[in-house]
Amino acid sequence: MRPIRVSRRGREAPPSPIRKLVPLADEARRRGVAVHGLNIGQPDLVTPPIVWEALDRDRPKVVAYAPSNGTPELRAALARYYHTAGIDYSADELTVTIGGSEAILMAMASVTDAGDEILVPEPFYANYLGFARMLELKIVPVPTSAVDGYHLPPASVWEERISARTRAILFANPGNPTGTVYEAKEMDLLVELASRWGLFLIADEVYREFCYDGRTHLSIANFESVRDRAIVVDSVSKRFSLCGARIGCLATKNADVLSASLRIGQARLSPPVLEQTLACAAFTLPPSYFEGIRAQYQHRRDVVMEELAEMPGVFCRTPRGAFYVLATLPIASSEDFASWMLSSFSHEGETTFVAPGGGFYATAGAGSAEVRIAYVFEEVALRRALRVLSAGLAAYPGRTAEAALVARG
Amino acid sequence: MRPIRVSRRGREAPPSPIRKLVPLADEARRRGVAVHGLNIGQPDLVTPPIVWEALDRDRPKVVAYAPSNGTPELRAALARYYHTAGIDYSADELTVTIGGSEAILMAMASVTDAGDEILVPEPFYANYLGFARMLELKIVPVPTSAVDGYHLPPASVWEERISARTRAILFANPGNPTGTVYEAKEMDLLVELASRWGLFLIADEVYREFCYDGRTHLSIANFESVRDRAIVVDSVSKRFSLCGARIGCLATKNADVLSASLRIGQARLSPPVLEQTLACAAFTLPPSYFEGIRAQYQHRRDVVMEELAEMPGVFCRTPRGAFYVLATLPIASSEDFASWMLSSFSHEGETTFVAPGGGFYATAGAGSAEVRIAYVFEEVALRRALRVLSAGLAAYPGRTAEAALVARG
Numbered sequence: 001m002r003p004i005r006v007s008r009r010g011r012e013a014p015p016s017p018i019r020k021l022v023p024l025a026d027e028a029r030r031r032g033v034a035v036h037g038l039n040i041g042q043p044d045l046v047t048p049p050i051v052w053e054a055l056d057r058d059r060p061k062v063v064a065y066a067p068s069n070g071t072p073e074l075r076a077a078l079a080r081y082y083h084t085a086g087i088d089y090s091a092d093e094l095t096v097t098i099g100g101s102e103a104i105l106m107a108m109a110s111v112t113d114a115g116d117e118i119l120v121p122e123p124f125y126a127n128y129l130g131f132a133r134m135l136e137l138k139i140v141p142v143p144t145s146a147v148d149g150y151h152l153p154p155a156s157v158w159e160e161r162i163s164a165r166t167r168a169i170l171f172a173n174p175g176n177p178t179g180t181v182y183e184a185k186e187m188d189l190l191v192e193l194a195s196r197w198g199l200f201l202i203a204d205e206v207y208r209e210f211c212y213d214g215r216t217h218l219s220i221a222n223f224e225s226v227r228d229r230a231i232v233v234d235s236v237s238k239r240f241s242l243c244g245a246r247i248g249c250l251a252t253k254n255a256d257v258l259s260a261s262l263r264i265g266q267a268r269l270s271p272p273v274l275e276q277t278l279a280c281a282a283f284t285l286p287p288s289y290f291e292g293i294r295a296q297y298q299h300r301r302d303v304v305m306e307e308l309a310e311m312p313g314v315f316c317r318t319p320r321g322a323f324y325v326l327a328t329l330p331i332a333s334s335e336d337f338a339s340w341m342l343s344s345f346s347h348e349g350e351t352t353f354v355a356p357g358g359g360f361y362a363t364a365g366a367g368s369a370e371v372r373i374a375y376v377f378e379e380v381a382l383r384r385a386l387r388v389l390s391a392g393l394a395a396y397p398g399r400t401a402e403a404a405l406v407a408r409g
Numbered sequence: 410m411r412p413i414r415v416s417r418r419g420r421e422a423p424p425s426p427i428r429k430l431v432p433l434a435d436e437a438r439r440r441g442v443a444v445h446g447l448n449i450g451q452p453d454l455v456t457p458p459i460v461w462e463a464l465d466r467d468r469p470k471v472v473a474y475a476p477s478n479g480t481p482e483l484r485a486a487l488a489r490y491y492h493t494a495g496i497d498y499s500a501d502e503l504t505v506t507i508g509g510s511e512a513i514l515m516a517m518a519s520v521t522d523a524g525d526e527i528l529v530p531e532p533f534y535a536n537y538l539g540f541a542r543m544l545e546l547k548i549v550p551v552p553t554s555a556v557d558g559y560h561l562p563p564a565s566v567w568e569e570r571i572s573a574r575t576r577a578i579l580f581a582n583p584g585n586p587t588g589t590v591y592e593a594k595e596m597d598l599l600v601e602l603a604s605r606w607g608l609f610l611i612a613d614e615v616y617r618e619f620c621y622d623g624r625t626h627l628s629i630a631n632f633e634s635v636r637d638r639a640i641v642v643d644s645v646s647k648r649f650s651l652c653g654a655r656i657g658c659l660a661t662k663n664a665d666v667l668s669a670s671l672r673i674g675q676a677r678l679s680p681p682v683l684e685q686t687l688a689c690a691a692f693t694l695p696p697s698y699f700e701g702i703r704a705q706y707q708h709r710r711d712v713v714m715e716e717l718a719e720m721p722g723v724f725c726r727t728p729r730g731a732f733y734v735l736a737t738l739p740i741a742s743s744e745d746f747a748s749w750m751l752s753s754f755s756h757e758g759e760t761t762f763v764a765p766g767g768g769f770y771a772t773a774g775a776g777s778a779e780v781r782i783a784y785v786f787e788e789v790a791l792r793r794a795l796r797v798l799s800a801g802l803a804a805y806p807g808r809t810a811e812a813a814l815v816a817r818g
Contacts, residue, residue, distance in 0.1 A: 002607025004638045007576070010519035010669035019477065019675055040474070047472045063456045063653040063687070065449070068428065098507055098655070101677040110419035114523040114545045130676025136523045136545065167416070198411025229413045244472040244682030246507070260419030266428055267539025268510040272681040273653030278472070 013133055017126050017359020018372075024342035025353050033346045036385030039338075039355040041176070041323065041374045044381075045241040045293065047278075054281030055274060066270040069262050070096020070249070074276045077283040078234075078249055084287065085208065087221045089232070089251040095261040096271050100206045100235030100248040105131045107231045107250055108170075110260040111200045112137040117165045118202075121152055123326065123360035123367055125176045125204065140166070141362040146328050146370065149317035150178040152186045158193050168200035169193065174207040174217070177326045177360045177372040179301075179319020181215045191223045200257075201226055206235040206248070207322040209290045212298040215320045227253045238323070239290075240282040245275035297323050300375040300382055307386035311393060313402040325373045326357060329393060330400045334358060334371045337396055347391040354389065422542055426535050426768020427781075433751035434762050442755045445794030448747075448764040450585070450732065450783045453790075454650040454702065463690030464683060475682045477674040479505025479658070483685045486692040487643075487658055493696065494617065496630045498641070498660040504670040505680050509615045509644030509657040514540045516640045516659055517579075519669040520609045521546040526574045527611075530561060532735065532769035532776055534585045534613065549575070550771040555737050555779065558726035559587040561595045567602050577609035578602060583616040583626070586735045586769045586781040588710075588728020590620050596627045600635050609666075610635055615644040615657070616731040618699045621707040624729045636662045647732070648699075649691040654684035706732050709784040709791055716795035720802060722811035734782045735766060738802060739809045743767060743780045746805055756800040763798065 018040050025035045069075070075091040082089045097103040104127070112118060114136035120128060122141035132139045140161050144150040158169075169190060174181045182190075194201045203220035211217045220230045235248035250261050301318075304325050308314050313330030331337045334356040341351050357370025373389075375382055393399065427449050434444045478484070484500040491498045506512040513536070521527060523545035529537060531550035541548045549570050553559040567578075578599060582591045591599075603610045612629035620626045629639045644657035659670050710727075713734050717723050722739030740746045743765040750760050766779025782798075784791055802808065 001604045001634070004607055004609060004663070006519050006663075006665040006669050007522045007525070009522055010666065010673075013518075013669055013672035013676070015672050016477070016675035042471075042473050044471065046470050051472075052468065059461060060653070061455050062451075062453065063460075063651045064451050065652045068425070098681075099677065105677075109422075109543050110415050113416045113418055116416070127676045127678070130673065134518050134673060134676070135543070195410045198413055200413060225410070242472045243474045244469070244679060246679070246681040254413070254415075256415040257419065260415050260422055263422035263424050264419075264539065264543060266425035267422070267536045267543070268508065268514075269536070270653060270655070272507075272655040272684050274683050274687075275681050278683075 009133055009136065014129050016130070018355045021338055021342060021353065024339060028342050028351060032349065034350040035342070036350065036352040036381070036388060038373045038376070038385055039353045041238065041376060042243055043238060043241045043323070043376045044378065047241045048282060048285055048289070050285065051242070051278040051281045054277050058277050060273070063273060066273045066276060068265040068270055070271055071273070071276045074280050077280045081283050082251070087219050089221060093253055093258060094249045094251040095258065095265055096276065097248045097250055097265070098268070098271050099237060099246040100204065100233050101127065103233040103235070103248045103250040104128065104204065106261040106264050107202045107233060107257070108132065108135055108137060109264055110257045111168045111202070115165060116167045117163060118167060119158060119161060119169045121171050122362060123150070123177055123357065125172055126359045128170060129362065139362050143363070146315065146317070146326070149319070150175060150180045150326070152182065152189060155189060155193060162197050166197065166199060168202050170202040170204070172204035174210055174321025176207065176322050177324045177355070179322045179324050179326070181211050181321040182218065184218060187218045187220070187223065191226050194226050194229055200229045200231060202231045202233060204233040206233065206238055209239060209294060210297055210323060211321045212294070212301060213320055217321070221251070229254060231257055236279045236282060240285070242278060242282060245278055246272060247275050247279045297375065300379065301325070303379050303382050304373060304375045304386065307383060307390070311390045323375050325375065326360070326370050327373060328369050329371060330402050331369055331396065331398055332400060333368050333398065335368070336398055338371060340396060340398070341392045345392045345395060347388045350384070350388045352385045352389040352392065418542055418545065423538050425539070427764045430747055430751060430762065433748060437751050437760060441758065443759040444751070445759065445761040445790070445797060447782045447785070447794055448762045450647065450785060451652055452647060452650045452732070452785045453787065456650045457691060457694055457698070459694065460651070460687040460690045463686050467686050469682070472682060475679040475685060477679055478671050479680055480682070480685045483689050486689045490692050491660070496628050498630060502662055502667060503658045503660040504667065504674055505685065506657045506659055506674070507677070507680050508646060508655040509613065509642050510536065512642040512644070512657045512659040513537065513613065514544070515670040515673050516611045516642060516666070517541065517544055517546060518673055519666045520577045520611070524574060525576045526572060527576060528567060528570060528578045530580050531771060532559070532586055532766065534581055535768045537579060538771065548771050552772070555724065555726070555735070559584060559589045559735070561591065561598060564598060564602060571606055575606065575608060577611050579611040579613070581613035583619055583730025585616065585731050586733045586764070588731045588733050588735070590624045590730040591627065593627060596629070596632065600632045603635050603638055609638045609640060611640045611642060613642040615642065615647055618648060618703060619706055619732060620730045621703070621710060622729055626730070630660070638663060640666055645688045645691060649694070651684070651687060651691060654687055655681060656684050656688045706784065709788065710734070712788050712791050713782060713784045713795065716792060716799070720799045732784050734784065735769070735779050736782060737778050738780060739811050740778055740805065740807055741809060742777050742807065744777070745807055747780060749805060749807070750801045754801045754804060756797045759793070759797045761794045761798040761801065
């Protein structure tokens, strides 16, 4: 009998850096330790009750397939939402996807073949690596630095990394894990690079509403000169505390990409139907809903910054969006530190779970002093989690004198 | 400004043969023609009401991410279901997927790299081609013939097609679009090929309960000698009339494949959560539920065969499972025929929508005289749809004298 072996892509599919320490957290809980989970971007906000009313009203007799590109109702709701947000995408210029995740997969598949390359400012949302591995494309990291808040480097740094196989720039704005909101000159740089080098611009804008301190989000959709090459990745997950619904969309004015996403979507038949009903209802919420959650998250951001400022040797510039802080700690290995916090530390019966920074980098060894903190709890719980983190940091045997800030690029 | 172009996989992603004529059907409806949709496997059966009770009871405050491999409750329910079905998979040997579709994608990705090959008995479920195109693997068709009811050819036909890049055999049992249920000697052949040539066996068993005339379904899971290389693709869609829920699973005793599917699953975070609650509830239905739907579909199968027997020049062996008939019609192009039925024909204000056979073949030109009929309506509606089809066939200008039966292989 011949032996059998999984594929290289099966062997090399990266584990989620956000989830791979979950077994240690489970073990800690079994030992009776309370674990503050700042590792994952799962908001504590109650899902708006209006979504349930919609489901009670529209409960189907047969839970049948929906159209592959989403129900007409949800596509219309998305188009209305974009209109209100000042973004010009019609119902015919978008495909409903199974979460923002599938929109990333479809965008990547539509613009690359195996062996092609995509430029991504680093650090970046870890799961880009998983989809890239499955599709056998190469993510080429473009370094940014903690010192200047992970803003984009000049054109020369990008151009050094452009090859004949480069097909696109993929970026999250606001950024995950950085919380960075790109300024006009950074958007202009991306637009210019895409125009000059013939690249698609895939913009992950799932945190669009989460911009603080009066910052305005600049959608790639509104840059006229790249209308033909802009692809927006979107999701209802964070926006409406509907993470488990798995509803997102891909929006673009490029008819070929739209057609490709529709055909790719036909292979998996349809997005889940009940959740499309929930999402439709969520999009009827007034703009004041976003104002409320924005104020809440901005306050939490302030709480995190205040607590981090109290911790000796910790460095972090104030993030302006999303709900993450990527903090540089006085440690050599955040993987070791995060594991140690779960397996060997507790403070008054509690510990704090943070995501090691390395998983957000493609560059080997980068991010080893950084951890991502998701500020997804209300103030009291958040302060408590951060004080436990601070106590852990003080007690950690691998502690160094201060945050090792390596300016990259 | 440099021009921009989608990828080859974006350009070549195949449209669904089941869905691509939908615009013609929509147009017919706009003209006031009633369209009998026999093109798609969307059962008319009411989703068991028990699923709604579960959702009302377990309505979450926050629609949060579930574990990437599914909720513990659903994994336990699946394990119990397998136990009852006489299949030995524990809750730790399966990953909950977004429909059977994602289980196919995960299985393919786990066993092939770009350029690798998978053998598939032809005709086959059309969407295998879509996932194969995205993953840049090659589907190598193994011909079967309408004349003998699409049963498997002997080992020599398979071995002629095995190369150094062959990684797996993928097959649906019961078959879609053929309705063929494999006999013990066919399963033995697959097992022997996989053992001799070092191949995975990916078995799409989503129609497991839909076997008629007392036929027993033989799950690949129960062949001891290939426990290390069997991968089962499963779904609640047809089983519980939950097509729109998008809940399925991948089950295997191969720890590396299981690990790969979990890591691939982490990239897309989680399957939809409400639908996992629905699926859990559906699995509490007693075995009599399956007996009821099996009897119902067997009767519908009889109705279809009776009606087809009345149509001059039509050929079809009695299918023994699933809810499809692949019928060979006295026509040269089923694509042209199906389009003509929608755009140029009506009988007493009605027409019938069938899926052209060509989309279920990778071999160019094959299946051009075949159409797939899904018997997803109750008797009266089904008879009516088939009589309208018969009238269309009689009136069709491209009609030939009789079904052109090409024995392949």
